[in-house]
Amino acid sequence: MNHKNIAEEILEAIGGKENVSAAAHCATRLRLVLHDESVIDQTKLDNMEIVKGTFSTGGQYQVILGSGTVNEVYKHFAKLSGQTEMSTSDVKEAASKKLNPLQQFVKMLSDIFVPIIPAIVAGGLLMGINNVLTAEDLFIEGKSLVTAYPGMTDLAALINTFANAAFVFLPILIGFSATKRFGGNPYLGAALGMLMVHPDLLNGYGYGAALLNNEVPVWNIFGFEIEKVGYQGTVLPVLAASFILAKTENSLRKVVPSALDNLLTPLFSIFITGILTFTLVGPLTRSAGNLLTDGIVWLYDVTGAIGGIIFGLLYAPIVITGMHHSFIAVETQLLADMVKTGGSFIFVIAAMSNVAQGAATLAVLKVTRNAKVKGTASAAGISALLGITEPAMFGINLKLRYPFIGAIIGSGAASGFVTLFKVKASALGAAGLPGIISIRPDTIVSYIIGMAIAFAISFIVTIILAKREGRKEKGTGVEKTAA
Incomplete structure (x- = not known):
């Protein structure tokens, strides 16, 4: 693996060093602040075998490369782009300047x-x-x-x-x-x-x-x-x-x-x-x-299951905008006042959404013939089930669109169920399968059933949508054919 060549290809695809305002990396991703994201050659990035996915959020354009690889690629990328060694905090600060007032407010809550x-x-x-x-x-x-x-x-x-x-x-x-x-x-x-x-x-x-x-x-x-x-x-x-x-x-x-x-x-x-x-x-x-x-x-009490369904349908789209970070303050208040509130229902619905995203990604793993998509979907799907949805959502589901639709349908159905049975969390944690330990003991069974509903519906709907649209993977692309 020639890490320098990979860095050169990525730099060229994002518009050259003149388009890079700031760059850093985390455990698995290049985190970039670009002057103009519209010039990105997305097809070229998608066709790179090493790139597991890309997404833009909070003023940052992130390229998923994987643990270990990202460190080596970043060393060359920083030299080629003329960027000095920067921390993720430096990149966040640079990215915040591109945010609108509402996004800046949400980021402030997140930082706190x-x-x-x-x-x-x-x-x-x-x-x-x-x-x-x-x-x-x-x-x-x-x-x-x-x-x-x-x-x-x-x-x-x-x-x-x-x-x-x-x-x-x-x-x-x-x-x-x-x-x-x-x-x-x-x-x-x-x-x-x-x-x-x-x-x-x-x-x-x-x-x-x-x-x-x-x-x-x-x-x-x-x-x-x-x-x-x-x-x-x-x-x-x-x-x-x-x-x-x-x-x-x-x-x-x-x-x-x-x-x-x-x-x-x-x-x-x-x-x-x-x-x-x-x-x-x-x-x-x-x-x-x-x-x-x-x-x-x-x-929550008045709208009941209907409100839960709506929140479940909207949760993943809210995550795309980054607005979900504003829920942290609300959840903290709900948990701090558990005598009155009984716990946090937001955590539970987030878990339903995450499990649904993971199930949809694993459904893509089952139906796809594309080796690169399979490789990304397997790891991303499991990660989403454990509560980390970015690789699944941005690397697979949003790109193909139909898995994302399947996921929000499953999330809505499961969220309606857990809301109907008043499932609430007594703690924050990993919103997914490990979230069982954060749930009030009297509602654990309903939480498990809710996750099963989220997984089953998302998985089945995604496969139905894939077959209905007659999707076939050829090479590295996805083409629509007659059903």
């Missing part, structure tokens, strides 16, 4: 929440383990494991404590990540998050009951009352407060003398933001967050 997902996933999965130990009728009729084996009681309690930590102190995680994203000191952001969940405050989960009983504690400052209420498990208040903190800090640095900067800037940043948080920003955004959560839950 993606880094904290491991902590939320860990807490959620531990919560799932605790549910397995304490759920009745799961293994023993009329009993939970803890009831049947009292020696496991403290183990369940310990796991529950570990599980709740990330959600109880969620504002600290978001405060750190959001303040960093907004250009402020992330440690001040963490301190702000700590302030919002300080143990001297009324726990945010008990605010509703205290309000009804007129027992909300207050600070009385010169006759002005400020509610002493925490923001456990909230998202919007700490996002808004972190934005204010970062802007306040940066503004102060411009006017505070450098000799006093380290002393006065953190002091006034926290004090000013803290006052605004508890008097204005916090109460307003808490109400907005509650309305958002209540609205989503209401929509």
